[in-house]
Amino acid sequence: xxxxxxxxxxxxxxxxxxxxxxxxxxxxxxxxxxxxxxxxxxxxxxxxxxxxxxxxxxxxxxxxxxxxxxxxxxxxxxxxxxxxxxxxxxxxxxxxxxxxxxxxxxxxxxxxxxxxxxxxxxxxxxxxxxxxxxxxxxxxxxxxxxxxxxxxxxxxxxxxxxxxxxxxxxxxxxxxxxxxxxxxxxxxxxxxxxxxxxxxxxxxxxxxxxxxxxxxxxxxxxxxxxxxxxxxxxxxxxxxxxxxxxxx
Amino acid sequence: xxxxxxxxxxxxxxxxxxxxxxxxxxxxxxxxxxxxxxxxxxxxxxxxxxxxxxxxxxxxxxxxxxxxxxxxxxxxxxxxxxxxxxxxxxxxxxxxxxxxxxxxxxxxxxxxxxxxxxxxxxxxxxxxxxxxxxxxxxxxxxxxxxxxxxxxxxxxxxxxxxxxxxxxxxxxxxxxxxxxxxxxxxxxxxxxxxxxxxxxxxxxxxxxxxxxxxxxxxxxxxxxxxxxxxxxxxxxxxxxxxxxxxxx
DNA sequence: CAGGAATCTGCATGAAACTGCATTTTTATA
DNA sequence: TATAAAAATGCAGTTTCATGCAGATTCCTG
Numbered sequence: 070x071x072x073x074x075x076x077x078x079x080x081x082x083x084x085x086x087x088x089x090x091x092x093x094x095x096x097x098x099x100x101x102x103x104x105x106x107x108x109x110x111x112x113x114x115x116x117x118x119x120x121x122x123x124x125x126x127x128x129x130x131x132x133x134x135x136x137x138x139x140x141x142x143x144x145x146x147x148x149x150x151x152x153x154x155x156x157x158x159x160x161x162x163x164x165x166x167x168x169x170x171x172x173x174x175x176x177x178x179x180x181x182x183x184x185x186x187x188x189x190x191x192x193x194x195x196x197x198x199x200x201x202x203x204x205x206x207x208x209x210x211x212x213x214x215x216x217x218x219x220x221x222x223x224x225x226x227x228x229x230x231x232x233x234x235x236x237x238x239x240x241x242x243x244x245x246x247x248x249x250x251x252x253x254x255x256x257x258x259x260x261x262x263x264x265x266x267x268x269x270x271x272x273x274x275x276x277x278x279x280x281x282x283x284x285x286x287x288x289x290x291x292x293x294x295x296x297x298x299x300x301x302x303x304x305x306x307x308x309x310x311x312x313x314x315x316x317x
Numbered sequence: 318x319x320x321x322x323x324x325x326x327x328x329x330x331x332x333x334x335x336x337x338x339x340x341x342x343x344x345x346x347x348x349x350x351x352x353x354x355x356x357x358x359x360x361x362x363x364x365x366x367x368x369x370x371x372x373x374x375x376x377x378x379x380x381x382x383x384x385x386x387x388x389x390x391x392x393x394x395x396x397x398x399x400x401x402x403x404x405x406x407x408x409x410x411x412x413x414x415x416x417x418x419x420x421x422x423x424x425x426x427x428x429x430x431x432x433x434x435x436x437x438x439x440x441x442x443x444x445x446x447x448x449x450x451x452x453x454x455x456x457x458x459x460x461x462x463x464x465x466x467x468x469x470x471x472x473x474x475x476x477x478x479x480x481x482x483x484x485x486x487x488x489x490x491x492x493x494x495x496x497x498x499x500x501x502x503x504x505x506x507x508x509x510x511x512x513x514x515x516x517x518x519x520x521x522x523x524x525x526x527x528x529x530x531x532x533x534x535x536x537x538x539x540x541x542x543x544x545x546x547x548x549x550x551x552x553x554x555x556x557x558x559x560x561x562x563x564x565x
Numbered sequence: 566c567a568g569g570a571a572t573c574t575g576c577a578t579g580a581a582a583c584t585g586c587a588t589t590t591t592t593a594t595a
Numbered sequence: 596t597a598t599a600a601a602a603a604t605g606c607a608g609t610t611t612c613a614t615g616c617a618g619a620t621t622c623c624t625g
Binding site: 087088090119121122123124126190193194196197203204205206207208209210211213216218223226 | 319320321322438441442444445448451452453454455456457458459461464466471474
């Protein structure tokens with residue numbers, strides 16, 4: 070088993086269960102606890118997990134339930150503002166979770182009449198605050214840290230929906246690597262969304278542009294629209310523009 | 318159970334109930350009171366709680382965040398306390414929404430390993446705070462006021478699940494009229510739950526005993542267990558007891 | 566102010582982590 | 596393709612950490 074593979078697995082486990090035990094992982098993949106510890110240390114150094122005595126925890130533990138201030142909120146608001154312009158009355162819109170998507174959910178104009186389909190519970194709450202929005206929740210097993218539903222049922226259900234538009238909260242995007250993420254289950258969900266939606270819009274703060282994670286969601290060509298807080302003509306976005314992606 | 322995990326749980330409990338007892342926590346998670354004290358001391362040092370003789374208090378005075386008050390919270394807590402005794406490791410439990418159910422969700426002991434299936438988004442959030450609870454969300458159209466999913470999909474999915482136990486938050490109960498409610502869609506969901514669960518427990522504050530609404534959920538005979546804040550032998554509950562319902 | 570409960574202190578123990586080193590695997594390059 | 600360099604891994608010995616327990620002390624309550 071490759072190191073990266075192992076770490077991806079650990080990350081997956083952490084994102085799924087919020088917690089991993091060194092002893093458990095060691096046994097599970099047949100390597101020494103030392104190796105696991107080194108993996109955990111590395112993941113912690115990259116800020117992807119929180120390392121504690123005995124194993125590792127999801128970062129969401131450290132950030133706590135309180136003091137939930139969103140990172141780069143202004144940028145995300147700006148992105149949401151641009152994204153909202155893509156939605157029109159009568160549309161069926163698919164969305165993932167993520168803080169950027171939540172911003173979008175908050176600023177939907179009250180007179181908008183559309184149907185939002187989501188796997189994200191927090192997003193569903195926000196959509197529900199809008200009088201004229203229909204909200205469809207996709208059900209399945211709940212991933213505890215991200216509060217999104219994941220699994221085969223969810224994916225099958227997403228595939229059944231021919232949405233007009235899909236908003237993806239993006240973890241990492243790169244011209245070569247395409248759209249990538251670090252949680253196996255989330256990737257499955259996003260893949261399903263990309264494949265079923267007529268148009269795909271990626272919401273991404275500029276900081277994450279030209280970065281990559283381990284797990285691939287889709288190719289850069291599968292994205293129709295890229296929304297960042299930058300000016301559309303910004304140099305950083307040129308490579309995407311020349312791939313035929315519409316920049317907002 | 319990891320140290321951080323334990324502390325996160327304590328913090329959650331403090332923020333929820335504004336108070337925790339060392340003795341209670343010790344028993345709940347099966348560690349010595351010394352350990353709890355050390356945890357409380359550490360959390361206090363970090364300024365997250367206020368440590369006092371016998372346990373800990375929320376310092377929300379400083380933060381300014383006050384928990385929303387629920388009608389008849391004490392009664393509901395008592396009901397939840399009784400209900401929790403019915404749940405055992407490995408069980409599949411179906412629940413509706415409602416504030417009584419939310420209380421139940423909050424006091425689940427951390428070591429409990431069970432699967433909770435729900436249509437209620439707020440309940441799903443609460444369940445997700447418990448480290449060893451699996452949460453399955455039933456998806457469908459979201460009813461905005463009650464924040465539960467309703468519709469044919471949801472009902473079909475509920476029917477697919479052979480749950481060991483079902484907790485119904487009860488709106489009105491009466492020996493003749495049976496269990497009744499006033500929201501058509503909620504009734505559909507409850508009906509499906511009653512028909513599929515092996516055991517049905519109704520959670521009901523005494524105030525609603527011997528009242529009726531317009532829409533029928535099920536007959537009184539379909540209920541296996543009735544939980545109120547009253548003593549099981551209370552006069553008000555005799556008619557139910559004599560119908561063969563177990564009173565807690 | 567008396568009695569019981571909660572707390573603190575120091576210590577013992579087992580588990581986990583770190584350190585340095587030897588061995589294996591991967592990668593780069595001649 | 597051969598081979599050196601670099602990286603990854605496991606192991607043994609030592610150190611640190613988490614936790615429970617016993618006994619002394621302090622804190623509440625009636």
